[in-house]
Amino acid sequence: MATSKTLGESLRQHGVSRRGFLKFCAATASMMALPPSMAPAIAQALEKARRPSVIWLSFQECTGCTESLTRSFSPTVENLIFDVISLDYHHTLQAAAGDAAEHAREQAMNTNAGEYLVVVDGSLPGPNANPGYSTIAGISNYDMLMDTIDGAAAVVAVGTCAAFGGLPKADPNPTGAVSVQDLVKDKPVINVSGCPPVPMVITGVLAQFLTFGTLPELDEYGRPRAFFGQSIHDRCYRRPFYDKGKFAESFDDEGAKAGWCLYRLGCKGPMTYNACATMKWNGGASWPVEAGYPCLGCSEPDFWDAGGFYKALSVPTGSPGDVLLTAGAVGAAVGVGAGLMSRNQGKQAAKHHDKVTADQLEEKL
Amino acid sequence: MAKLAGIPIHIEQPEAEPQQFGNALPILNEIRHALARFAERAEPTRIDLAAIPFGPGDEERLMALLGRGEVEATIDALGPTRVWETRFPGVWVLDYANVEGERIALQIEIDEIPQMLRTQRADITDSLAALDAALASATAADPAAESRH
Numbered sequence: 001m002a003t004s005k006t007l008g009e010s011l012r013q014h015g016v017s018r019r020g021f022l023k024f025c026a027a028t029a030s031m032m033a034l035p036p037s038m039a040p041a042i043a044q045a046l047e048k049a050r051r052p053s054v055i056w057l058s059f060q061e062c063t064g065c066t067e068s069l070t071r072s073f074s075p076t077v078e079n080l081i082f083d084v085i086s087l088d089y090h091h092t093l094q095a096a097a098g099d100a101a102e103h104a105r106e107q108a109m110n111t112n113a114g115e116y117l118v119v120v121d122g123s124l125p126g127p128n129a130n131p132g133y134s135t136i137a138g139i140s141n142y143d144m145l146m147d148t149i150d151g152a153a154a155v156v157a158v159g160t161c162a163a164f165g166g167l168p169k170a171d172p173n174p175t176g177a178v179s180v181q182d183l184v185k186d187k188p189v190i191n192v193s194g195c196p197p198v199p200m201v202i203t204g205v206l207a208q209f210l211t212f213g214t215l216p217e218l219d220e221y222g223r224p225r226a227f228f229g230q231s232i233h234d235r236c237y238r239r240p241f242y243d244k245g246k247f248a249e250s251f252d253d254e255g256a257k258a259g260w261c262l263y264r265l266g267c268k269g270p271m272t273y274n275a276c277a278t279m280k281w282n283g284g285a286s287w288p289v290e291a292g293y294p295c296l297g298c299s300e301p302d303f304w305d306a307g308g309f310y311k312a313l314s315v316p317t318g319s320p321g322d323v324l325l326t327a328g329a330v331g332a333a334v335g336v337g338a339g340l341m342s343r344n345q346g347k348q349a350a351k352h353h354d355k356v357t358a359d360q361l362e363e364k365l
Numbered sequence: 366m367a368k369l370a371g372i373p374i375h376i377e378q379p380e381a382e383p384q385q386f387g388n389a390l391p392i393l394n395e396i397r398h399a400l401a402r403f404a405e406r407a408e409p410t411r412i413d414l415a416a417i418p419f420g421p422g423d424e425e426r427l428m429a430l431l432g433r434g435e436v437e438a439t440i441d442a443l444g445p446t447r448v449w450e451t452r453f454p455g456v457w458v459l460d461y462a463n464v465e466g467e468r469i470a471l472q473i474e475i476d477e478i479p480q481m482l483r484t485q486r487a488d489i490t491d492s493l494a495a496l497d498a499a500l501a502s503a504t505a506a507d508p509a510a511e512s513r514h
């Protein structure tokens with residue numbers, strides 16, 4: 001249950017020194033995508049912050065989002081956040097099941113009425129779909145969501161399934177899956193999309209609520225601008241190659257080895273808004289483009305149905321600014337030439353040994 | 366749990382020079398501006414390197430350019446934080462790691478001494494009380510102490 005203890009007290013009780021606290025604030029600022037100069041303000045706010053109660057509902061999901069969070073590499077930051085929030089109900093993580101678990105949820109809702117946060121991962125069968133596709137303790141996902149959000153301060157939809165319907169909603173959507181924002185109209189909904197979302201982004205959003213008691217500024221898809229404000233393409237370190245029209249044409253050609261742009265291999269970076277290019281994955285070790293793999297666009301609505309993963313975008317979309325449009329035009333023009341070249345090379349390569357090109361991969365799919 | 370560094374993957378970059386992505390120099394410029402600001406108005410700056418889209422080799426390049434100076438320290442709080450002054454006095458690197466030794470943040474600080482190294486006021490007050498208590502209990506346990514009064 002949420003206690004009246006402040007976060008500062010709670011941390012000191014965990015044996016965290018003041019320097020440790022300062023470090024925590026520096027890492028939290030970094031996590032919230034705030035400038036490091038905000039660390040003292042965060043420290044001040046955190047000293048006084050109270051532990052909010054969190055109810056976490058898991059519907060039609062693969063647990064990847066919870067995995068992303070709990071396997072993240074920063075136990076001192078993310079785990080501390082979890083030590084200081086009061087995670088009163090989490091289908092997947094809690095030991096209790098059935099009636100006992102539902103009782104815990106109801107109790108958290110009553111004790112913290114009007115103040116608790118609801119985190120949802122997974123989509124859910126809509127009101128007109130067969131509720132039997134997904135139930136918990138005999139309660140349909142729809143009923144449980146509507147019941148739980150009643151006294152909530154806000155709802156955080158974690159992962160592309162909760163935010164936009166994700167995989168369950170992909171064509172032909174057999175379960176009639178809908179997203180949280182399709183159903184919740186009278187509470188603020190924050191979409192932390194990604195398949196899964198970057199763990200630091202999940203905790204960054206929770207940390208913001210915890211620290212300042214406010215909800216982040218959102219973009220037109222309901223995503224926090226601090227993390228989803230810039231496209232992968234705009235922050236990609238391979239961008240200079242895109243601008244010069246230097247593209248990898250297959251996963252093992254000279255361009256790929258030299259780290260050229262992955263646009264021709266289907267990179268969806270130009271239309272994808274997420275924090276991967278700066279926050280990276282696995283504790284900042286790397287991210288897909290750095291590993292030589294095109295961005296799939298996993299934080300965007302309906303990305304499963306947006307054509308093949310290895311199909312190049314025909315026109316770079318969704319990126320503002322004349323500079324980018326010009327660069328896009330150059331990139332696309334060069335891309336066409338390079339595409340012709342690659343088909344020729346493909347034929348030649350087939351004679352000698354098997355080199356897999358994006359087109360060939362696409363055909364196999 | 367196996368640490369990332371323990372997984373035997375070798376990144377091969379035969380043709381790729383570490384500096385090819387060119388994101389180190391803009392940061393070095395930013396540091397230069399911050400240092401000038403500090404020289405003029407004693408205004409400290411902190412730069413969060415997590416917010417910079419570094420490609421492979423960019424960070425190494427930046428660190429090589431900054432080099433190492435005279436001071437190096439480790440702070441043991443919530444895991445180690447390694448702090449060192451670069452070969453440009455007043456430009457510090459703070460490498461924050463968690464208890465498992467994995468990096469959680471990397472910052473450049475332009476100041477006489479990084480904030481993390483300073484002893485905080487509240488700690489000094491607590492420290493005084495702790496020292497008084499230590500003194501009191503040591504005095505009580507020391508039979509010779511009486512005669513020294």
Ligand code: SF4
Nearest residue numbers: 233236261262267269
């Ligand atoms: S298309 Fe992809 S690889 Fe190329 S610059 Fe944009 S995000 Fe980076």
Ligand code: SF4
Nearest residue numbers: 274276295296297298
């Ligand atoms: S690089 Fe693209 S597909 Fe990969 S996790 Fe980031 S946004 Fe999703």
